[in-house]
Amino acid sequence: MPQRTVAPAATADDLLTAYRPGDSFFSTSTTALHGTGALATADRLDDIPAVLAEAGGNAVAVGAVPFDATRPAHVVVPETVQWSPSPSRESAANTRWDALAGTWSLTAHPEPEAHVAAVERAVKAMAEDPGLRKVVLARCLRAQSTEDVDVATVLANLLRRDPTAFVFATNLPERGDGVRTLLGASPELLVSKRGGRVESNPLAGSAPRSADATKDQRRAVGLLTSSKDRHEHAVVVDAVADALSPHCRNLTVPTEPELVRTATMWHLSTRISGELTDPDVPAHRLAADLHPTPAVCGSPTGRAFDTITGLEPFDRGFYTGAVGYTDAAGDGEWVVTIRCADVAGRSLDLYAGGGVMPESEPEAELAETSDKLRTLLLALGVDGTA
Numbered sequence: 001m002p003q004r005t006v007a008p009a010a011t012a013d014d015l016l017t018a019y020r021p022g023d024s025f026f027s028t029s030t031t032a033l034h035g036t037g038a039l040a041t042a043d044r045l046d047d048i049p050a051v052l053a054e055a056g057g058n059a060v061a062v063g064a065v066p067f068d069a070t071r072p073a074h075v076v077v078p079e080t081v082q083w084s085p086s087p088s089r090e091s092a093a094n095t096r097w098d099a100l101a102g103t104w105s106l107t108a109h110p111e112p113e114a115h116v117a118a119v120e121r122a123v124k125a126m127a128e129d130p131g132l133r134k135v136v137l138a139r140c141l142r143a144q145s146t147e148d149v150d151v152a153t154v155l156a157n158l159l160r161r162d163p164t165a166f167v168f169a170t171n172l173p174e175r176g177d178g179v180r181t182l183l184g185a186s187p188e189l190l191v192s193k194r195g196g197r198v199e200s201n202p203l204a205g206s207a208p209r210s211a212d213a214t215k216d217q218r219r220a221v222g223l224l225t226s227s228k229d230r231h232e233h234a235v236v237v238d239a240v241a242d243a244l245s246p247h248c249r250n251l252t253v254p255t256e257p258e259l260v261r262t263a264t265m266w267h268l269s270t271r272i273s274g275e276l277t278d279p280d281v282p283a284h285r286l287a288a289d290l291h292p293t294p295a296v297c298g299s300p301t302g303r304a305f306d307t308i309t310g311l312e313p314f315d316r317g318f319y320t321g322a323v324g325y326t327d328a329a330g331d332g333e334w335v336v337t338i339r340c341a342d343v344a345g346r347s348l349d350l351y352a353g354g355g356v357m358p359e360s361e362p363e364a365e366l367a368e369t370s371d372k373l374r375t376l377l378l379a380l381g382v383d384g385t386a
């Protein structure tokens with residue numbers, strides 16, 4: 001059976017009105033898509049061309065890759081796909097929230113003090129082994145509601161608050177507690193591929209936003225001039241450039257980072273673009289070659305990965321993986337799976353991490369994870385720190 005493309009909707013909000021548990025949703029700054037049903041699934045990115053060929057026409061596959069790329073991915077070819085134009089930037093001024101039913105209880109895993117201790121150990125590991133340059137450490141927050149989580153409302157809140165973010169929801173294999181969804185609002189483009197053009201927008205280096213405009217600007221300038229954050233950022237840019245170079249006949253890598261902002265965070269950002277030597281290389285293949293970048297793992301990748309598994313007391317699952325879509329032409333967009341949650345029934349596992357450098361201060365790293373958790377907490381209606 002071919003994939004059915006429904007006439008475009010007027011707005012991304014209209015797509016969310018039609019969203020039901022188990023559906024797919026992905027919005028970028030130019031477009032949004034909503035997929036329903038599953039014509040086929042794949043657990044390897046390399047199987048995407050085959051499942052798309054079966055679905056015929058210009059079918060689209062949507063899915064997610066876990067942090068540990070040796071584990072199965074989860075990709076769906078939806079039965080129907082509907083597109084809409086991008087959410088308008090003006091709606092950024094609209095901070096109206098739709099309330100979710102129920103009340104929340106939050107449990108930190110690990111406890112904040114244990115995260116500080118893990119950061120201390122990572123700093124020590126880097127001091128003892130200068131070859132280990134960066135380790136990204138994360139923590140998890142379990143949010144338990146008294147009611148089933150309304151995914152569409154969380155997505156609408158995220159989209160309204162951060163219309164330039166990549167807002168996503170994708171179905172995950174169930175674990176016995178009902179339909180399971182990976183959702184979030186990532187600011188970080190892993191790779192976009194359109195014809196012969198490729199783009200990536202690595203982010204690393206963070207500061208929290210402030211409601212006070214003067215303070216907000218001061219924090220932004222502080223971030224741009226922080227040698228620790230610029231160093232942390234450069235490690236990611238170098239790795240992304242190295243991974244894309246073999247695919248490109250030319251690659252533009254700006255020498256200076258710029259600032260980008262989300263509703264809750266400032267980040268250092270570098271927009272990398274290039275022309276592909278082989279315009280037929282599909283978007284998900286480029287994503288697989290880039291993943292995991294030092295924005296989510298560290299440098300060098302293998303040693304950072306081993307340090308993370310030794311220090312983090314939870315399984316990252318799909319957090320810090322990649323989420324996105326590829327179409328039958330091989331074009332598509334894949335983003336870094338951050339500012340996200342793994343949702344089933346009444347519980348959400350929220351995640352946030354940060355790049356630990358030899359010069360990191362453990363308490364500041366804990367505060368950064370709390371600031372990053374606010375993206376999801378605010379969308380749930382929880383206005384506090386964790």
Ligand SMILES: C=C(O[C@H]1C=CC=C(C(=O)O)[C@@H]1O)C(=O)O
Pocket residue numbers: 136138188203204205206267294295296338339351352353354355372
């Ligand atoms: C790992 C996360 O963020 C990454 C992306 C942007 C900035 C980051 C940082 O400053 O540490 C992280 O590398 C996360 O949000 O959980």
